[in-house]
Amino acid sequence: xxxxxxxxxxxxxxxxxxxxxxxxxxxxxxxxxxxxxxxxxxxxxxxxxxxxxxxxxxxxxxxxxxxxxxxxxxxxxxxxxxxxxxxxxxxxxxxxxxxxxxxxxxxxxxxxxxxxxxxxxxxxxxxxxxxxxxxxxxxxxxxxxxxxxxxxxxxxxxxxxxxxxxxxxxxxxxxxxxxxxxxxxxxxxxxxxxxxxxxxxxxxxxxxxxxxxxxxxxxxxxxxxxxxxxxxxxxxxxxxxxxxxxxxxxxxxxxxxxxxxxxxxxxxxxxxxxxxxxxxxxxxxxxxxxxxxxxxxxxxxxxxxxxxxxxxxxxxxxxxxxxxxxxxxxxxxxxxxxxxxxxxxxxxxxxxxxxxxxxxxxxxxxxxxxxxxxxxxxxxxxxxxxxxxxxxxxxxxxxxxxxxxxxxxxxxxxxxxxxxxxxxxxxxxxxxxxxxxxxxxxxx
Amino acid sequence: xxxxxxxxxxxxxxxxxxxxxxxxxxxxxxxxxxxxxxxxxxxxxxxxxxxxxxxxxxxxxxxxxxxxxxxxxxxxxxxxxxxxxxxxxxxxxxxxxxxxxxxxxxxxxxxxxxxxxxxxxxxxxxxxxxxxxxxxxxxxxxxxxxxxxxxxxxxxxxxxxxxxxxxxxx
Numbered sequence: 001x002x003x004x005x006x007x008x009x010x011x012x013x014x015x016x017x018x019x020x021x022x023x024x025x026x027x028x029x030x031x032x033x034x035x036x037x038x039x040x041x042x043x044x045x046x047x048x049x050x051x052x053x054x055x056x057x058x059x060x061x062x063x064x065x066x067x068x069x070x071x072x073x074x075x076x077x078x079x080x081x082x083x084x085x086x087x088x089x090x091x092x093x094x095x096x097x098x099x100x101x102x103x104x105x106x107x108x109x110x111x112x113x114x115x116x117x118x119x120x121x122x123x124x125x126x127x128x129x130x131x132x133x134x135x136x137x138x139x140x141x142x143x144x145x146x147x148x149x150x151x152x153x154x155x156x157x158x159x160x161x162x163x164x165x166x167x168x169x170x171x172x173x174x175x176x177x178x179x180x181x182x183x184x185x186x187x188x189x190x191x192x193x194x195x196x197x198x199x200x201x202x203x204x205x206x207x208x209x210x211x212x213x214x215x216x217x218x219x220x221x222x223x224x225x226x227x228x229x230x231x232x233x234x235x236x237x238x239x240x241x242x243x244x245x246x247x248x249x250x251x252x253x254x255x256x257x258x259x260x261x262x263x264x265x266x267x268x269x270x271x272x273x274x275x276x277x278x279x280x281x282x283x284x285x286x287x288x289x290x291x292x293x294x295x296x297x298x299x300x301x302x303x304x305x306x307x308x309x310x311x312x313x314x315x316x317x318x319x320x321x322x323x324x325x326x327x328x329x330x331x332x333x334x335x336x337x338x339x340x341x342x343x344x345x346x347x348x349x350x351x352x353x354x355x356x357x358x359x360x361x362x363x364x365x366x367x368x369x370x371x372x373x374x375x376x377x378x379x380x381x382x383x384x385x386x387x388x389x390x391x392x393x394x395x396x397x398x399x400x401x402x403x404x405x406x407x408x409x410x411x412x413x414x415x416x417x418x419x420x421x422x423x424x425x426x427x428x429x430x431x432x433x434x435x436x437x438x439x440x441x442x443x444x
Numbered sequence: 445x446x447x448x449x450x451x452x453x454x455x456x457x458x459x460x461x462x463x464x465x466x467x468x469x470x471x472x473x474x475x476x477x478x479x480x481x482x483x484x485x486x487x488x489x490x491x492x493x494x495x496x497x498x499x500x501x502x503x504x505x506x507x508x509x510x511x512x513x514x515x516x517x518x519x520x521x522x523x524x525x526x527x528x529x530x531x532x533x534x535x536x537x538x539x540x541x542x543x544x545x546x547x548x549x550x551x552x553x554x555x556x557x558x559x560x561x562x563x564x565x566x567x568x569x570x571x572x573x574x575x576x577x578x579x580x581x582x583x584x585x586x587x588x589x590x591x592x593x594x595x596x597x598x599x600x601x602x603x604x605x606x607x608x609x610x611x612x613x614x
Contacts, residue, residue: 021527021535022542023520029549037552048549049556052504052586059500062474069471246482249496253478278468283519286510289503290520294549342521388525 003305010035010301015340024342025287029294035301051296055289058166063114063252065285067159070252070259071118072277074109074233077263080122082226083108084130089223092213096198096205098136099144100191102127106148107187108227110155111234112255114162116384116392117284119149124399137204138404139412140197145400146392146409147190147416150381155183156238157255160380162248163347164373168355172248173241174367177438178374185433186378186423193419229265233258242441288344295348302349308356315357323361327372330354331379331424338383343391346383351376365431367438374434378424385413449602453613456592456599457516463592464513470506474499494575501582508589512596515546536607543601550594557587 010031017027029048036044055061074080087101094100102123109119123145131141153160156176165172198205237255240246246254263269315326337346358372365371384392387410396409427433481495514520530538561583563569569579606613 017542017545018523019526020542021522021524021530021538022545023522025520026542026546026549029553030545033549033552045552046556046559049553049560049586052508056500056504059496062478062496062499062503065471065503065506066475069475245486247496249499250478250482253475254482256475257479275468278471281471282464282468282506282510283514283517286507286514287520289507290511290514342523388523391521394521394524 003307004310006035006039006305007302007307007310010298014298018341024345025290025294028291028298028342028345032294032297032301036297039301039304047300048294048297051293051300054296055293060162060166060172060248061289061292062249063157063162064159064288065281066249066252066256067114067157068117068284068288069277069281070256071113071115071121072280073256073259073263074112074118075121075125076268076273076277077259078266078268079226079229079262080105080109080126082223083230084126086223086226088130088208089213089215089220092208094195095202095207096194097208098127098131098134099141099194099198099205102131102141102144103148103187103190103194106145106151107155107184108230109149110152110183111238112230112259113152114157114159114252116149116152117395119152120145120392120395121399123149124396124401128404129401132401132403134208135206139408140194140204141412142396142400142404142409143412143416144190144194146385146396146413147419148187150384150392150416150420151183151187153380153384154179154186154374154377156180157241157252158377160347160377161373163344164351164376167347167351168369168373170369170373174370174438174442175373176238177242177441178370178434179377180437181433182374182378182423182427185426186420189419189423190416193415229262233262291342291344292348295345298345299349299352302353308353311353312357323363326357326361327363327375327428330358331375334376334379335382335386338379339386339388339390343380343383347376347380365435367435370438371427371431371434375424375427378420378427382417382420386417387413450613453599453602456595460512460516460592460596463509463589464516467506467509467513470502470509474502474506477502493573497571497573497575497577501577504582505585508586511589512592515593515596515600533608536604540601540604540608543597543604547594547597550590550597554587554590554594557583557590561587 014028014031017031018024020027033048036047040047083105084101087105088098091097091101091104105127106119106123109122113119128141128145132138152158156179158176158179161175161179162172164170165175194205233255236258237251240254241248241251260269263273315321315329321329334346334350337350341349355369355372359369361368384390387393393409393413396404397406400409477495477499481492485491527535527538561580564578564580564583570576571579603613
């Protein structure tokens with residue numbers, strides 16, 4: 001049995017098991033521990049468990065439960081309601097204004113949280129019902145919420161970039177800064193798309209009635225206060241971290257605390273809400289962490305059979321690809337695998353295989369691994385929203401109002417996938433979009 | 445026999461819940477310790493060396509202790525393309541077919557954790573750091589939690605069988 005055969009066999013049996021609907025971590029863990037016993041006999045029995053200590057040493061992982069907690073508190077705190085009301089009034093007169101306001105809202109939420117869960121929950125429970133009520137096209141707005149919330153992992157803070165940073169051994173602050181402009185570029189593309197679609201077909205997005213929007217200017221200005229709390233949260237968390245006052249894990253604790261204080265300020269804090277939030281946080285954190293644990297065991301087997309070298313020889317020796325073709329191949333394989341594989345598992349299993357290879361490629365870019373991290377995160381975004389397997393798709397189905405069916409959701413995402421792919425292409429052609437900000441801050 | 449199984453399922457579910465409730469609130473312990481770290485270093489200029497490590501231990505306890513309750517509440521993500529369209533009985537049947545995978549993984553984890561704990565006790569293993577804490581307590585906790593996850597998996601099997609027979613154990 002050759003190593004290549006083992007690797008392919010593991011992948012295929014994992015996919016087969018996943019399709020039965022068994023828990024993803026169980027499927028991956030089973031294949032990994034089975035392979036360990038087959039390859040190394042009973043001597044390998046400690047390998048799956050010892051991954052718990054590998055995970056233990058990845059201390060930036062501490063940010064994960066804290067960001068999840070923060071996301072839930074933010075969506076319960078009523079901050080988003082105020083923000084949405086503000087954007088509603090200020091963008092109401094523009095064609096497609098509510099959809100544009102939703103994208104802006106998603107960017108603000110993304111700047112406060114490192115996962116797409118919070119944006120998704122807020123978008124599906126606040127923005128979607130409001131837009132449906134005013135006769136917006138449901139396919140358009142479902143895409144807006146999904147595309148917009150996926151910005152959560154690209155705009156700092158970002159948990160995906162934390163995970164990437166651990167695997168690639170790159171500084172998280174640089175990675176976060178590198179995500180800023182690609183994220184804003186993508187958001188701008190979404191906004192232009194909505195404006196163009198609504199200009200061509202005004203029936204998609206009716207303009208709000210005057211009586212709903214008319215209010216004295218002073219009141220309109222007062223609504224802007226809704227932006228103060230999000231700015232403070234962003235500043236205490238990401239600001240203090242980038243300025244070097246808090247470490248990464250401390251900043252996530254500061255963020256969690258400031259979100260809790262904000263909720264208390266808005267009088268949304270109660271024992272019931274805290275209990276419920278802690279319960280949901282535990283459920284989601286355990287899901288992620290057990291998945292990563294199982295995927296690490298899987299990765300350890302790949303490591304043991306020298307899969308990195310196998311891929312290197314496949315891409316460079318056998319297929320004779322140029323460095324740029326290798327990068328493009330990687331992106332395409334990420335997107336295809338991301339459709340079928342769990343995205344977190346994919347990161348933990350596949351990224352360690354690709355990163356050493358990227359490190360050695362001569363692309364003429366400084367900070368190549370930081371740049372690749374941003375590219376990688378954007379492919380993750382695509383993976384998040386593409387069927388059949390995408391977290392945002394699952395969440396959307398669970399959270400969205402009943403009028404929006406599965407088919408609407410599936411139909412709504414493809415323009416956003418294309419725009420994300422376009423952003424990836426732009427960042428590949430002009431690496432400075434990602435790298436300018438981190439380099440400038442570093443040089444200072 | 446039926447009463448025995450019913451009792452087993454009830455007790456294990458309750459135990460998973462209680463362990464999970466404790467785990468839930470560990471998140472606030474993590475926040476508090478990290479805040480303490482940030483404040484002592486920046487405000488009163490006394491850098492501490494143990495808070496991050498203590499939080500690492502807490503995180504390990506957090507997701508191991510949360511393991512049984514997340515299994516019980518079915519909170520783990522599944523690739524539910526086909527699965528979702530099955531009836532309740534169909535889901536139970538499918539789960540019974542594949543739950544052996546979960547059991548196998550947990551058993552390998554369990555055996556691995558015991559052998560790792562034995563090693564830690566024999567050698568008095570400590571973490572290599574300034575704080576230098578013993579790893580024996582966390583390993584004992586991990587062994588216990590994986591054990592409870594195995595018991596919880598058995599309880600899940602009982603529930604699936606009951607669903608197929610049209611009974612309800614919960």
